[in-house]
Amino acid sequence: MIKQQVDVVVVGAGPAGLSAARAAAQAGARVAVLDDNPRAGGQVWRNGPAHPPAAALTWQLAALRSAGNVVLLSSARVVAPLDDRGLLVESAQRGALELGYQRLILATGARERLLPFDGWTLPGVTGAGGLQALIKGGMPVRGERIVIAGSGPLLIASLATARQAGATVLAVVEQAPWSALARFGIGLAATPSKLWQAAQLTRGFGGLRYLTGSVVREAHGDGRVERISIRRGASADRAADVVFDCDRIACGYGLVPNITLGDALGCAIRRDAAAGSVLIVDHEQRTSLDQVFAAGECTGIGGMELASVEGEIAGLNAVGATREATRLHAQRDRWQRFARRVETAFALREAARAxxxxxxxxxxxxxxxxxxxxxxxxxxxxxxxxxxxxxxxxxxxxxxxxxxxxGWNTAQTRPPFSPARIATLLEAAPEPATASE
Ligand SMILES: Cc1cc2nc3c(=O)[nH]c(=O)nc-3n(C[C@H](O)[C@H](O)[C@H](O)COP(=O)(O)OP(=O)(O)OC[C@H]3O[C@@H](n4cnc5c(N)ncnc54)[C@H](O)[C@@H]3O)c2cc1C
Known part of the structure; x- marks a missing residue:
C-alpha cells in the first residue's frame, strides 16, 4: 500500500477544508487535502459539465497551487481511521493509501435531511440539494415542472439552480410559518450581503406559489412522480390540501452535520436530535482530541461564509499561527449570529416532525x-x-x-464508513500472527 506522510491532512475540500488547507500551506506546512467528490468545492461550490467552478473556488485552488506544498486528492475518501495518526484512504487514481499526519483537520460538511412522505421513493423525487447536485452534474430539467419543498435557505438556492437550467418551478413549499420568515427577513438587514443574495436567487418569487407553514403530504404517480399533495396549516382540523401536477419533487428539511469521521476517531460530540449532532470545538477550532481540529458544517450548520472563516482559523491554529487566527474571531462571531437566526427561523415545526x-x-x-x-x-x-x-x-x-x-440517538459509526474494496481493507489489516509467535 502507498504510504504518505504530511504535516496537515484536511478531510473535505469544501469552503472550510480549502480555507484550512490554504492557511496551513501558506504558513509553510506540507498539506494533503482530500475529498470523495471528483472535483474540489464541496457542496456549495459543486461544479460539473453543466456548471463551471465559482470564482471563489477558482481563487482558492490557485492559492493552493501557488503555495506549492499541497497535494489535492479528489475522488479519495477516508474509509477508516488507522492507529497512530493515520487514515485509510481509497483513491480512484491511487488505490489504497495510508495517509499519516501530525495534525488533522476535519471539514466533512453536512448532509441533507430527508424526511419520508407517502410516495417519496417514486422516481422523480430527490432532495432539494440533491436536485442541485444532479443539475450541476449535467441532468437535463429544461421544460420540467418542479415543486421544491422542505425547509431552509437551500430551497431558495435550489430554486435558482432549477430555473437557470430551464425548469418551471411551480411552487416552493416551506414548513416554517410566515411569521418566522418575516422576522428572519427583517433581520437580514444586519447582513446586507445575504439580503442581496436572497433577492438575486428568488427574483421576488415571480411566477410561482410560495407556500409557508406547509409540508408535503404525498407524491402520486404510476411508476414516476405525476402529482404532489401539500398540506397547508399546522393543525389537522384547519389543514387543507393543495395539489399540483408536476414532473419532479425536490424535498429536503435542512441539513445535518456529517460527523461520521470525527465520531469514529472519538471526538466529543454534542447530541441534538432536533438540530443534528455536532463535533464540539473550542474557540481555536480544536476538537477534544489532541491535534485534531474541525471546521465548517461538521461543527454546526452555518453556511459558506462561516465555514470559510472557521476553516482559516483551524488551518492557522494547526500550524501554531494563533495570533493571526485570533484576528478572525470577530468575523466568525458575526457569521455565528447569522447561523443562529437561520436555525431559529427554520426550526422544524410539529407538522414536519410528525x-x-x-x-x-x-x-x-x-x-x-x-x-x-x-x-x-x-x-x-x-x-x-x-x-x-x-x-x-x-x-x-x-x-x-x-x-x-x-428522538433516538442513532450514532452508529463503524468503519468502513462507505463501501470499500476488499483489497483496501486487507491492506490495512494487521499481519496475522504466525504459529511460532
Ligand atoms: C446537498 C447540499 C447542497 C448544498 N447547496 C448549497 C448551495 O447551493 N448554496 C449554499 O449556500 N449552500 C449550500 N449547501 C450548504 C453547504 O453545505 C455549506 O454552505 C458549505 O458548503 C459548507 O462548507 P463545508 O466546507 O463545511 O462543507 P462541504 O461544502 O459540505 O464540504 C465537505 C466535503 O467533505 C467531503 N467528505 C465528507 N466526508 C468525507 C470522507 N470520509 N472522505 C472524503 N471526503 C469527505 C464531502 O463530500 C464534501 O465534499 C448545500 C448543502 C448540501 C448538503
Missing amino acids: LPSDHTVLCRCEDVSCADVREHTNWRDAKLQTRCGMGPCQGRVCATAAEVYF
Missing part, C-alpha cells in the same frame, strides 16, 4: 416501513429486529429521520 402514515417506507435500502420501526423503543433494537439502517447507505437517510420522529 411520523408519516404506517405504510410509508422509512428505510428504502432494506424496505422497512414506519410501522415496523415504530414498534421498537430504540435505534439498536429497531436495527436488530428490522434491518433498518443496515443497507448500503448505512442509515444516512433513515437514521436521521428516526432521530427526528422518535
Whole structure:
C-alpha cells in the first residue's frame, strides 16, 4: 500500500477544508487535502459539465497551487481511521493509501435531511440539494415542472439552480410559518450581503406559489412522480390540501452535520436530535482530541461564509499561527449570529416532525416501513429486529429521520464508513500472527 506522510491532512475540500488547507500551506506546512467528490468545492461550490467552478473556488485552488506544498486528492475518501495518526484512504487514481499526519483537520460538511412522505421513493423525487447536485452534474430539467419543498435557505438556492437550467418551478413549499420568515427577513438587514443574495436567487418569487407553514403530504404517480399533495396549516382540523401536477419533487428539511469521521476517531460530540449532532470545538477550532481540529458544517450548520472563516482559523491554529487566527474571531462571531437566526427561523415545526402514515417506507435500502420501526423503543433494537439502517447507505437517510420522529440517538459509526474494496481493507489489516509467535 502507498504510504504518505504530511504535516496537515484536511478531510473535505469544501469552503472550510480549502480555507484550512490554504492557511496551513501558506504558513509553510506540507498539506494533503482530500475529498470523495471528483472535483474540489464541496457542496456549495459543486461544479460539473453543466456548471463551471465559482470564482471563489477558482481563487482558492490557485492559492493552493501557488503555495506549492499541497497535494489535492479528489475522488479519495477516508474509509477508516488507522492507529497512530493515520487514515485509510481509497483513491480512484491511487488505490489504497495510508495517509499519516501530525495534525488533522476535519471539514466533512453536512448532509441533507430527508424526511419520508407517502410516495417519496417514486422516481422523480430527490432532495432539494440533491436536485442541485444532479443539475450541476449535467441532468437535463429544461421544460420540467418542479415543486421544491422542505425547509431552509437551500430551497431558495435550489430554486435558482432549477430555473437557470430551464425548469418551471411551480411552487416552493416551506414548513416554517410566515411569521418566522418575516422576522428572519427583517433581520437580514444586519447582513446586507445575504439580503442581496436572497433577492438575486428568488427574483421576488415571480411566477410561482410560495407556500409557508406547509409540508408535503404525498407524491402520486404510476411508476414516476405525476402529482404532489401539500398540506397547508399546522393543525389537522384547519389543514387543507393543495395539489399540483408536476414532473419532479425536490424535498429536503435542512441539513445535518456529517460527523461520521470525527465520531469514529472519538471526538466529543454534542447530541441534538432536533438540530443534528455536532463535533464540539473550542474557540481555536480544536476538537477534544489532541491535534485534531474541525471546521465548517461538521461543527454546526452555518453556511459558506462561516465555514470559510472557521476553516482559516483551524488551518492557522494547526500550524501554531494563533495570533493571526485570533484576528478572525470577530468575523466568525458575526457569521455565528447569522447561523443562529437561520436555525431559529427554520426550526422544524410539529407538522414536519410528525411520523408519516404506517405504510410509508422509512428505510428504502432494506424496505422497512414506519410501522415496523415504530414498534421498537430504540435505534439498536429497531436495527436488530428490522434491518433498518443496515443497507448500503448505512442509515444516512433513515437514521436521521428516526432521530427526528422518535428522538433516538442513532450514532452508529463503524468503519468502513462507505463501501470499500476488499483489497483496501486487507491492506490495512494487521499481519496475522504466525504459529511460532
Ligand atoms: C446537498 C447540499 C447542497 C448544498 N447547496 C448549497 C448551495 O447551493 N448554496 C449554499 O449556500 N449552500 C449550500 N449547501 C450548504 C453547504 O453545505 C455549506 O454552505 C458549505 O458548503 C459548507 O462548507 P463545508 O466546507 O463545511 O462543507 P462541504 O461544502 O459540505 O464540504 C465537505 C466535503 O467533505 C467531503 N467528505 C465528507 N466526508 C468525507 C470522507 N470520509 N472522505 C472524503 N471526503 C469527505 C464531502 O463530500 C464534501 O465534499 C448545500 C448543502 C448540501 C448538503
